[in-house]
Amino acid sequence: MTTARQRSLLPSDTPLTLLGTDGEPTTAEELPADEVLLELHRRMVVGRRFDTQATALTKQGRLAVYPSSRGQEACQVGAVLALEEQDWLFPTYRDSVALVSRGVDPVETLTLLQGGWHLGYDPYEHRVGPQCTPLATNTLHAVGMARAAQLKGEDSVALVLLGDGATSEGDTHEALNFAGVWQAPVVFLVQNNGYAISVPMSKQNAAPSLAHKGIGYGVASELIDGNDPAAVHTTVREAVAAARAGAGPTLIEALTYRVEAHTNADDANRYRDADEVAAWLGKDPVDRLERHLTSRGLLDDARRAAVAEEAEAFAASVRNRVNVDVEPDPAELFTHVYAEPTAALREQAGLLAEEIAGAKS
Amino acid sequence: MTTDERMSMAAALNRALADALEADDRVLVFGEDVGPLGGVFRVTDGLAARFGERRVFDTPLAESGIVGTAIGMAMNGLRPVVEMQFDAFAYPAFEQITSHLAKLRNRTRGRVELPVVIRIPYGGGIGGVEHHCDSSEVYYTHTPGLRVVSPGTPEDAYGLLRAAIDSPDPVVFLEPKRRYWAKDAVSLAPADSLDRAVIRRPGRDVTLIAYGPMVATALETAEAATDEGWDVEVVDLRSLSPFDDATVAGSVRRTGRAVVVHEASGFCGYGAEVAARITERCFHHLHAPVLRVTGFDIPYPPPKLEEHHLPGVDRILDAIARLQWDDEVVPARPAGEVQHA
Numbered sequence: 001m002t003t004a005r006q007r008s009l010l011p012s013d014t015p016l017t018l019l020g021t022d023g024e025p026t027t028a029e030e031l032p033a034d035e036v037l038l039e040l041h042r043r044m045v046v047g048r049r050f051d052t053q054a055t056a057l058t059k060q061g062r063l064a065v066y067p068s069s070r071g072q073e074a075c076q077v078g079a080v081l082a083l084e085e086q087d088w089l090f091p092t093y094r095d096s097v098a099l100v101s102r103g104v105d106p107v108e109t110l111t112l113l114q115g116g117w118h119l120g121y122d123p124y125e126h127r128v129g130p131q132c133t134p135l136a137t138n139t140l141h142a143v144g145m146a147r148a149a150q151l152k153g154e155d156s157v158a159l160v161l162l163g164d165g166a167t168s169e170g171d172t173h174e175a176l177n178f179a180g181v182w183q184a185p186v187v188f189l190v191q192n193n194g195y196a197i198s199v200p201m202s203k204q205n206a207a208p209s210l211a212h213k214g215i216g217y218g219v220a221s222e223l224i225d226g227n228d229p230a231a232v233h234t235t236v237r238e239a240v241a242a243a244r245a246g247a248g249p250t251l252i253e254a255l256t257y258r259v260e261a262h263t264n265a266d267d268a269n270r271y272r273d274a275d276e277v278a279a280w281l282g283k284d285p286v287d288r289l290e291r292h293l294t295s296r297g298l299l300d301d302a303r304r305a306a307v308a309e310e311a312e313a314f315a316a317s318v319r320n321r322v323n324v325d326v327e328p329d330p331a332e333l334f335t336h337v338y339a340e341p342t343a344a345l346r347e348q349a350g351l352l353a354e355e356i357a358g359a360k361s
Numbered sequence: 362m363t364t365d366e367r368m369s370m371a372a373a374l375n376r377a378l379a380d381a382l383e384a385d386d387r388v389l390v391f392g393e394d395v396g397p398l399g400g401v402f403r404v405t406d407g408l409a410a411r412f413g414e415r416r417v418f419d420t421p422l423a424e425s426g427i428v429g430t431a432i433g434m435a436m437n438g439l440r441p442v443v444e445m446q447f448d449a450f451a452y453p454a455f456e457q458i459t460s461h462l463a464k465l466r467n468r469t470r471g472r473v474e475l476p477v478v479i480r481i482p483y484g485g486g487i488g489g490v491e492h493h494c495d496s497s498e499v500y501y502t503h504t505p506g507l508r509v510v511s512p513g514t515p516e517d518a519y520g521l522l523r524a525a526i527d528s529p530d531p532v533v534f535l536e537p538k539r540r541y542w543a544k545d546a547v548s549l550a551p552a553d554s555l556d557r558a559v560i561r562r563p564g565r566d567v568t569l570i571a572y573g574p575m576v577a578t579a580l581e582t583a584e585a586a587t588d589e590g591w592d593v594e595v596v597d598l599r600s601l602s603p604f605d606d607a608t609v610a611g612s613v614r615r616t617g618r619a620v621v622v623h624e625a626s627g628f629c630g631y632g633a634e635v636a637a638r639i640t641e642r643c644f645h646h647l648h649a650p651v652l653r654v655t656g657f658d659i660p661y662p663p664p665k666l667e668e669h670h671l672p673g674v675d676r677i678l679d680a681i682a683r684l685q686w687d688d689e690v691v692p693a694r695p696a697g698e699v700q701h702a
Contacts, residue, residue, distance in 0.1 A: 118464075118467070118468035119468050119469050122472045123436070130469055130473070132460075132461075132468070134460055137461060140425065140429025140433065141432050141436065143429075143430050143433060144429060144430030144434040144437070145433035145434070145437050147430060148436075148439050149437060151389075151415055151434075152438070158433075170425060171429060171457075174421070174423040174425055174426035174429070177421050177426070178420070178423070178426050178430055335470075336467045336470050337467055337505050337506055338506065338508070339474070339529040339530050343607075344603060344604070
């Protein structure tokens with residue numbers, strides 16, 4: 001027998017869907033406002049075009065690697081649009097579309113992958129934590145950020161994005177536990193795209209869902225359709241509002257799918273079949289919202305063309321700006337190790353400068 | 362406004378934390394058992410009662426969680442001072458320390474500053490059971506971006522901890538737990554630098570280089586060495602990273618002989634770095650090879666055997682005796698010659 005409190009922490013048995021794959025509302029629950037739906041659509045279209053452009057730039061050798069998030073636009077855009085300016089976003093390496101949607105310069109989101117530096121953007125400018133490649137470590141940074149906000153009396157919330165693989169890492173569990181104990185204003189959004197590189201969910205998790213992992217930590221949990229932008233946006237917005245109101249953390253599992261391979265270096269054909277991919281393409285988040293908006297007369301050909309044009313211009317700008325040789329300054333290697341370079345680093349900087357001068361002479 | 366008081370190293374650390382909490386609202390103290398219990402070594406005794414749960418608080422038992430959340434808090438403008446309770450208990454936090462705490466300044470090209478202090482009671486000599494006595498310094502000193510500091514005296518415990526908390530860089534603060542109860546005079550002033558070694562005892566014949574728990578042993582050895590006619594200089598490194606080449610090389614150039622002492626295993630140990638640096642800088646001043654006196658290359662032994670593992674006065678004296686005192690190849694240098702790196 002479960003208590004009311006335990007029940008409130010448990011996710012529903014079936015994922016919350018507000019818009020069916022045909023674009024028709026599936027429940028009587030209220031959808032986001034029309035202008036929000038249109039904005040979700042616009043940002044998803046631009047985000048997808050950005051994603052395909054980045055993939056193309058990788059094939060051209062301009063980026064060392066690019067982890068595509070094609071198919072996961074509803075998660076990335078739906079979540080980011082639920083944040084206020086004072087909130088923080090802690091993304092993973094696969095969340096470049098979320099960053100672009102948050103307003104980060106698209107070329108700066110690619111700096112890490114370009115090889116020029118480890119990070120291109122200023123985390124404080126848009127309140128976006130650094131993208132990094134270890135998994136789940138960002139969950140603890142988000143909880144710390146949220147706890148600090150709580151201690152300082154700020155009304156900001158931290159949203160942390162993680163993948164299904166990251167839920168197997170210890171840091172996710174420590175983060176959920178700390179967040180639960182502290183009732184920290186943090187929202188965990190798991191983008192469950194089915195595979196941790198090649199390892200499927202069946203080898204990753206034995207619980208009824210990843211969302212079920214919240215209850216053990218006293219963290220309220222939701223299971224949602226991650227290809228439904230309305231469901232993602234509504235759920236994250238409510239979780240953020242609850243966190244801001246002092247109601248504590250939420251764990252959201254969004255069921256979605258990574259249409260492309262893990263990165264350009266991966267061969268997804270080795271671990272999944274074409275039928276599976278085709279089935280998921282039928283649940284495409286952009287198509288789904290377009291059907292809905294079109295059927296309601298909110299999206300006509302003119303607006304569709306305008307959004308497409310904006311996406312093309314965005315991609316062209318990214319292409320032009322990334323299609324240049326990056327020449328980072330070697331002297332900067334020593335600048336950001338400590339607040340002030342140590343004596344040893346000053347000496348090594350001098351040595352490198354001599355080597356470079358010698359090579360040029 | 363400083364006064365000299367006699368206090369134990371644990372009391373000096375407690376006073377440093379209290380004074381830092383008093384001086385700066387952004388300073389937080391947290392970790393496992395640091396609240397009402399006051400820490401298993403009572404270093405945080407009374408702080409929760411005095412500063413309240415918002416400033417000094419217990420966390421779940423999870424080291425990666427403690428360091429990882431400290432990183433997020435520091436990103437949001439706070440200055441966390443966290444405790445790892447025991448040396449080997451810090452290993453679950455290793456990824457957060459090396460991949461994030463140490464590197465975020467670098468990864469973000471200086472935009473993210475993480476003024477976090479990680480206090481780790483470390484080393485042996487207290488009869489502790491397994492995983493309670495590791496000397497883990499090289500894991501941290503090998504990581505660029507971290508400062509690694511270890512006080513050898515109550516006075517340095519106070520001064521260096523205050524300076525560590527004030528530092529804009531992350532600091533791994535290694536507290537020699539076997540010295541927690543040793544008392545000495547303490548002038549309550551922050552150290553003016555986190556980067557400098559000090560000459561604890563001047564001498565002419567040989568430089569003994571030590572840090573943390575071995576400083577007292579080195580000083581004891583220096584006293585005993587006078588019976589053998591050796592005038593031993595003792596250098597207390599204090600800062601393991603960055604390394605103070607000037608003080609160490611200056612001393613060794615004067616004495617011409619050097620012995621490095623530490624508790625940790627010798628193979629790939631901190632002494633190897635010190636010996637290499639001395640050789641690179643002082644080769645033509647040396648009368649003998651630089652020797653290391655360290656713990657054996659074994660996992661930290663059980664309590665009833667630790668006395669055999671830990672370097673003591675006799676083992677260090679034996680090393681000094683091996684320093685080729687009869688070697689006439691190197692001519693004597695003028696007395697009082699002082700050179701700097």
